[in-house]
Amino acid sequence: MAGITDCAFRHFMKKQGAGILTTELVSANGIEHGSLRTRKIMQIEPSQVPVGIQIFGECPENLAKATAFCEEKGADFVDLNLGCPVNKVVKKGAGSAMLKDLPKLGHTLSLMKKATSLPVTIKIRTGWDQNSRNALEVAHVAFNEGVTWVAIHGRTRAQGYEGLADWDFIKAVKEAAPLPIIGNGDITSASKALARLKTSGCDGVMIGRGCLKNPQIFKESLNLMQAHTKITKKNLYDLFLELYKSLVLYCEPKILNLQIKKFASWFSTGYPHSAQFRKQLFTQKDPKDLLKIIEDYFEQIAALPQKDTSDEAFLMGGHG
Numbered sequence: 001m002a003g004i005t006d007c008a009f010r011h012f013m014k015k016q017g018a019g020i021l022t023t024e025l026v027s028a029n030g031i032e033h034g035s036l037r038t039r040k041i042m043q044i045e046p047s048q049v050p051v052g053i054q055i056f057g058e059c060p061e062n063l064a065k066a067t068a069f070c071e072e073k074g075a076d077f078v079d080l081n082l083g084c085p086v087n088k089v090v091k092k093g094a095g096s097a098m099l100k101d102l103p104k105l106g107h108t109l110s111l112m113k114k115a116t117s118l119p120v121t122i123k124i125r126t127g128w129d130q131n132s133r134n135a136l137e138v139a140h141v142a143f144n145e146g147v148t149w150v151a152i153h154g155r156t157r158a159q160g161y162e163g164l165a166d167w168d169f170i171k172a173v174k175e176a177a178p179l180p181i182i183g184n185g186d187i188t189s190a191s192k193a194l195a196r197l198k199t200s201g202c203d204g205v206m207i208g209r210g211c212l213k214n215p216q217i218f219k220e221s222l223n224l225m226q227a228h229t230k231i232t233k234k235n236l237y238d239l240f241l242e243l244y245k246s247l248v249l250y251c252e253p254k255i256l257n258l259q260i261k262k263f264a265s266w267f268s269t270g271y272p273h274s275a276q277f278r279k280q281l282f283t284q285k286d287p288k289d290l291l292k293i294i295e296d297y298f299e300q301i302a303a304l305p306q307k308d309t310s311d312e313a314f315l316m317g318g319h320g
């Protein structure tokens, strides 16, 4: 997730049981132009393997060059973003706009495959809009070009983040697809992760926003699946301190404070007086005071139950 799943957050998530990790989307054109910011986003660490780098762009040749560069940077696989709904991206023909031109998509994937010995994967929407939901055709194109798996966010591009991910549609694609399918959309708890995995028949599920409100969602899901038990929730402040260490280690100093505020406020979702806490966070400038506010709040709510907010709108916009 752009602006979120950077090296620091992935480091933390891996410790919290995440299986396969992916960077946020990286511009193939940015790589071509040697943008420093772009290269920073591509930073991956051995502690995160297996980890893929996700690229996006509209130019097949640049995407192929970017694919080779991802291999040089140590990625375990290269993922092509075909789900980004953002106007600035689709206007150029990148992201989900590529779902509308399957011959070009096939050509792009063929060049990407030739450029690397790594697995190439794709992340798509169900289609451009309700009348053109072509995820299955896309899966066939991908299979023909040797793509390793297709991850499907169960909404169309036209939907943005409105409505719910259509898991019946994902299931139907999975049943007919010739390659592994990973389902994605609206998984906010371990029980939902397992239920989606079982009922859709998907080869895996992908969790995005759910780990921001519940950083233990991967651990909880694995535990539920393997041992059929619930894990004991960790103290939220202890968890936050683990993330904080990661942020200090990997974040650029100029965004450190912002990241601390963002993650602390997401962690607080559903707890009493969280709105007040968030207000306090975002008016605080001194990093030391910031940590104190977070410690006080998380200690204060340590024994309190969290309200189930999974039906509430949350981060209704993004690049996939």
Ligand SMILES: Cc1cc2nc3c(=O)[nH]c(=O)nc-3n(C[C@H](O)[C@H](O)[C@H](O)COP(=O)(O)O)c2cc1C
Pocket (backbone or CB within 6 Å): 001, 002, 003, 004, 023, 024, 025, 054, 081, 083, 123, 153, 184, 185, 186, 187, 206, 207, 208, 209, 210, 315, 316, 317, 318, 319, 320
């Ligand atoms: C802030 C934000 C940024 C995102 N950035 C990306 C991205 O860079 N690449 C991508 O494939 N998907 C991106 N997504 C989409 C998510 O990966 C996921 O498909 C979507 O949020 C639905 O799944 P979820 O309900 O588990 O979050 C982003 C989503 C959000 C909310």
